[in-house]
Amino acid sequence: MSAVLNPVNESVEAAAQVAGGWPVLDPLIDDQPTMPDAFPFHAMGPVLGDAARAIAHDVQAPDSLAGGSVLAAAGLASSPLANVVMPHGQRSPLSVFVLTGAGSGDRKSAVDAVACHEIEETRKQQARDYSAQLANYEEDMAARKGSKEPEPAKPAPKSITTGNATIEGICKLLKFQSSVGVFSAEGGEMLGGHSLRDDKRSSGLAFFLKGWSGESLDSLRGGEGLTVLLGRRMSMHVLVQPVLLRQLLCDPLAQGQGLLARCLIAEPQTLAGHRQYRQVNPHENEAVVVYNARIRHLLETPPTYWPEGDGYELKPRDMHLSMDATRLWIAFYNLIEAQQADGKELDGARPFASKAAEHAARIAGIITLATTPDAKTIDEKAMDGAIQLTGFYLSEHLRLTGSGRQDRQQSELRTLLEWMQKYDRPLLSKKDVLQKSPRSLGRKAPRLNPLLEELARRGYIREAGKDWEVRDV
Template identity: 75%
Template sequence: MSAVLADPVNAALNAALPVAGGWPLLNPMPDDEPITPDAFPFHALGPILGAAARAIAHDVQAPDSLAGGSVLAAAGLASSPLANVYLPHGQRAPLSLFVVTGAGSGDRKSAVDAVACHEIEETRKQQARDYSKQLQDYEQDMAARKGPKESEPTKPAPKSITTGNATIEGISKLLKFQASIGVFSAEGGEMLGGHSMRDERRQSGLAFYLKGWSGESLDSLRGGEGLTVLLGRRISMHVLVQPVLLRQLLTDPLAQGQGLLARCLIAEPDTLAGTRLYRHVNPHENRDVIAYNERIRRLLETPPNFWPDGDGHELKPRDLRLNAEAQAIWVAFHNQVEVQQKNGDELEGARPFASKAAEHAARIAGVITMIDEPYAVQIGAEAMEGAIEITAFYLNEHLRLTGAGRQERQAGNLRELHAWMQRVGPMVLKKDVLQKSPRRIGRKASSLNPLLKELADRGYIREVGGEWEVRDV
């Protein structure tokens, strides 16, 4: 974060050095230099996930958070049917993760996904083959049937561990016959621009995903189908999207207002294009990737627990509790993030995401634990510390990509006020600043006075009685 407040030493020096027209030497506003993303903390993912993500990034020559997010999303999908994290205040949170990564054409999104989601894709293909065979057998049985209607064989239900471009109605139909699903797409425009996310349907589409993230019941009432109530289901999300579509999502007031962005782990790494000289390696043969795939496969093959009186697909995941040390670390992180959300502090403009940061950390810690110890019942300090470091990475990315950082907001407000005064000037009544300046800045003296003072200290404006004179620059 770059400082934006005027340097008092320079301001005093400038005031003593008048130039043409009596104006002081101009102290330019800070440049709008893009803030580079932090490095993705591979080590924080633990020995299996971290090593695999680092290997994929190296062998595919892909951006770090692209590989890290893909591995984390795959692990979350494999883990979420098996366990919940039991938070210190008694809330159970699913291990479902919503990971959204922005990367341009040629940044090897599909190549990364092919490695990170290999076992998931193999499971999806096998489910498709099984369904095709079951449907063929059903059709043959129906053709040969001679008995009464009551003896008709049951039509097989389709199953798919992932879907890339389904409506919420389609996802609901799949979840009638399976316990969990991943909305996974290496071309995120399919999901973000799909039928359920179009303008006229976006509100219900977003509400559906919010319930899925929280593990709530998925209810629908439609003509012809009646009432459907799906309990104990899990929805994960992994979307790789073009930067232009990511910008649309980040600025969508409905996605912000309903809370989808607060539930997503969003990153946009810098491109590596121009640095990727040919490397004769097969990432699938890397021993760290092989070890990771074996663990993902093991989780996918582990039968989940179901409620005995449920519909046959209502999950009853075991609890992952925080041990004493992990709980102390989690509570300290929760309190640290909470304090930084107060007015004027660093996370004031990112409260929706920051308020969920502690839960994000707990979920990630649970996923790391499941990968490292598939039958664990406790989350330890090392997993929690790593999860907090990963959450901090995504919190910084959220601040960077949404411009929600206090200093970035201050700089933006400063430029917006100056641009407005230039349009209105060269003389601007002080009362007009309070009554007519851009609403986004806040038409209050407490918001405007620090900005006016800085513009004056930098030599952009000066007081002339009841007006501000705007410098011609």
């Protein structure tokens, strides 16, 4: 009976409030999880896009999980070979940092087993080669007992990827190789690893920023002294539980130092409960076979090194944008820049937005090499696809961080209203609102007045002389 009377009582109360001079209430939007956009497989080009779509279909995995894994693998294979030269002359590596949130049972490992197959095969072969070299070294050392001849150099381990390495460990790897991928299907290992713990977090994040930019990597250790590594490339592909992704997105240091601005972040909807058994081997899909052959070709292509370097300092070839690609890139750059102005959609996401054009240039280079490995020019089609992919990740960044203008305004309105409703009395002085409202809202008239006006327009508050009257709802 009470369930029947509740709507009636609410209607009577609302009518009484309207009769008391209050307007009809225009409720704030409830906090509802928004759906991600569909991942634009077509934008990745025929080699990467067809493979990513096939993996998502055959493994029955979320779209951006498959798309991100393929993009990361192609970036790792491409980055030693070329740089993209943007219209203003800046050279940028083809390295990408891909961070995807997916829960247990979303088939993260199954996707990676297909998308990163050739990379994993390379890693295994490197491990076998090192084991054989170490055995030969130990035999040689045993045979040299008592010999005065110079000892042979101890072989150095090599690994194209590492899942949970310290900064020092990555530097040790890169001392004897040119590139590395921080790849992990269990991102908690990487995000909670030694180099990103609280006491080392700032220096750890700074190291990854340098790796993304292709800058020199420095390591100073008591036993080994100063190591300066030039011309190296670092890629990242981390699959992480959504709860850990949320922690990272809320980390002020990761945001402030710029790691999040350099990551292509997505969190797709789970497909759990909608995956009937399918008799199919994803590795045998024709699109995946073509893709794996291309990744293998890129991995086996010898990179170019600086003659005067340490033997591992890369000298990637330059890839320039065609005239049409340049036109598209400049238009995208200008559009994103305009949207960062105060009050525009991207004014709360400036760190990522300011990197969007560079993300697009890098992705365009990766698409180009996956399509034409010896290409020296990025064409309009590759750039158009890269801009679409960057747009997808920009939308995901806004969705997951709540930094879009509408999301931000709704959050600020709710914060202010809840604070005002905590007062026992219906009247709240305008002076108190300016001086005592939540610090996150700025406590300044230019920030608060538009929020107060919106709450008044919606019928939650109204002016009463020098006070604000708060509606009893």
